[in-house]
Amino acid sequence: MSSLPSLETPHQSSRITTVVPLTPTLQGDEIVAYNLNYMDLLMKLHYIRSIYVFNSEVMQNLSLSDLKTPIYALLESCSHVSGRIRILESGRPFIKCNDAGVRVAETRCDKTLHEWFDEKEYSVEGFVPDHVLGPDLAFSPLVFVKFTHFKCGGLSVGMSWAHILGDAFSAFNFISKWSQILAGQAPPKSLHKQNLTKPQFSLNSVSDNPISIKRATCVEEYWLATNHSDVATHTFHITSNQLHHLVTPSTTSNNIKTKYFEIISAMIWKCIAQIRGDFGQTVVTICTTNISNRAENEFPTNGSVLSKIETNFPPDQANILDLANLITEKKMNENHVLEKIVEDGEGKEHFIVYGAKLTFVDLEEADFYEIKINGQKPIMVNCDFRGVHDEGVVLVLPGPEDTDGNNGRMITVSLPGKELDQLKCKLAGELGIQYLHFE
Structure with missing residues (x-):
């Protein structure tokens, strides 16, 4: 053993x-x-x-x-x-x-x-x-x-x-x-297996050239891919007041409904593109999950949709609104072709998803703070992923309740260490965003 x-x-x-x-x-x-x-x-x-x-x-x-x-x-x-x-x-x-x-x-x-x-x-x-x-x-x-x-x-x-x-x-x-x-509730006798219906996409929003995964070439006795870079993780906090300034009427123009996730992802995408230079990161992966059709007593399942976003303009020089609209409107679903790749390999191959390309994960709808022990909600919740590859991953999660009763957002970022240090400086210097302070 x-x-x-x-x-x-x-x-x-x-x-x-x-x-x-x-x-x-x-x-x-x-x-x-x-x-x-x-x-x-x-x-x-x-x-x-x-x-x-x-x-x-x-x-x-x-x-x-x-x-x-x-x-x-x-x-x-x-x-x-x-x-x-x-x-x-x-x-x-x-x-x-x-x-x-x-x-x-x-x-x-x-x-x-x-x-x-x-x-x-x-x-x-x-x-x-x-x-x-x-x-x-x-x-x-x-x-x-x-x-x-x-x-x-x-x-x-x-x-x-x-x-x-x-x-x-x-x-x-x-x-x-x-x-x-x-808390005394009866445990569920069984959990409902979700009927994972395939999302409906127009033909021009479905990708046949997937970028959201890569094959892991060096997996030994542990199921964990080997990185070329030393990936580190840091959590930032955006307060509800900062969110209000990020998402203004000017960022929701042209009748496009933009979520905090898209605005935050666009902001981080632009910063990382500036750090990496050479036209920046022009192709990224977006990971979303439709939780509206999940049953209350849901059987554990991997129901994420992996999509790619491509831009033909330099993201390091782009307007954040343009990048956010791109994320909102131009996601190209890759699940159908990913299924074919896995099944063609009979499920034997190893793959990397998070960090194969710079990956943004939408966890905004997670009800973290509805979990209670002895009637008490958590004062802070955080999440990260292990096994992140060199391109990095950005998780957008609900934040703890502010003094005004509103929730901000937590941003948990895993990047190569030098890039993460530069991102800390950018967010602190340009936007005043620091890590969350305990009160």
């Missing part, structure tokens, strides 16, 4: 347990297999890492053991989450629903939330286990949860979710259902 990743830092001590479904999935020697679709297989080298941070009031009359108990019931409705990866003779992976369980770490930290945030600058590092699949897939959990109890009484709930299970909204939904069971 492979050794577990180290969960301890100089300021933490951890205890690791395994949580399995309350009712066994296996009947005798029967193997229950969960077949993976093309989008699952595209995402198998990526991991979704999220944290939910709560103040000291949240743990009244609760123990860390109480936090773990709802996971047992939740796994009954989605047993493949506690399964393990297996490989068919053809080379195609699937999930064996063998009730091997998810890992849970219970951690105590000798720092306060203030001290931790001052040191970590809102990184998920330390809150979320260092989790990847491998070296022995038969013993690698697909989900790893970490509860951290701080000296001040605060709590963080961190989760590393193998993207092969489902997209970021599925990962968030898993935590949401956990919190509902913790």
Whole structure:
């Protein structure tokens, strides 16, 4: 059996347990297999890492053991989450629903939330286990949860979710259902499998020349692609007042409905193009998810739409409105051709999605702050992706509630380290955007 990743830092001590479904999935020697679709297989080298941070009031009359108990019931409705990866003779992976369980770490930290945030600058590092699949897939959990109890009484709930299970909204939904069971709601008996209808696009908005993925040429014992650059991650915060100034009547002209996501993505796209020079990044990937047609008790699924945006003008010199309108109106869907590429390879090949090209991910509609423990909403939520390649990824998420009761946006950016340092300077100097300050 492979050794577990180290969960301890100089300021933490951890205890690791395994949580399995309350009712066994296996009947005798029967193997229950969960077949993976093309989008699952595209995402198998990526991991979704999220944290939910709560103040000291949240743990009244609760123990860390109480936090773990709802996971047992939740796994009954989605047993493949506690399964393990297996490989068919053809080379195609699937999930064996063998009730091997998810890992849970219970951690105590000798720092306060203030001290931790001052040191970590809102990184998920330390809150979320260092989790990847491998070296022995038969013993690698697909989900790893970490509860951290701080000296001040605060709590963080961190989760590393193998993207092969489902997209970021599925990962968030898993935590949401956990919190509902913790609050006393009955667990769902089963989850609805989403009917993933193919989005309708006009002929000129469908791409036959995909740029949103690349083949991973160096994947060894771990399911994680090798980078040529040292990719680092940083989170910025745009307040609701800054959003108001970004999205003005002049940025919503020509009857084009522009979301905050498009404006923020255009702004970051232009900045990165200026940093990279040589006409800038003229082709980017947009990752969106239509969550309006998802059932309340949704089965985890990878329902993202990957689209490319191409521009024939220099993005480093462009008006932000022009780039935002391009993102809004000119997305070219690539899912249909990506499916063909995966299936032609019989699901055996490894691919990189996030960072194959500069990738913008729309998570604005995630209901992060509706998750409650003891009636308390999180004071801060963040998310990043592991397995990001050299071109980088930008996540746009809802931010915490401002003093005026409105929500801003969190922007979590993963780029090669030197480029990220330059982006920090640009956003701070030109727009006054800093990382989120803890209050």
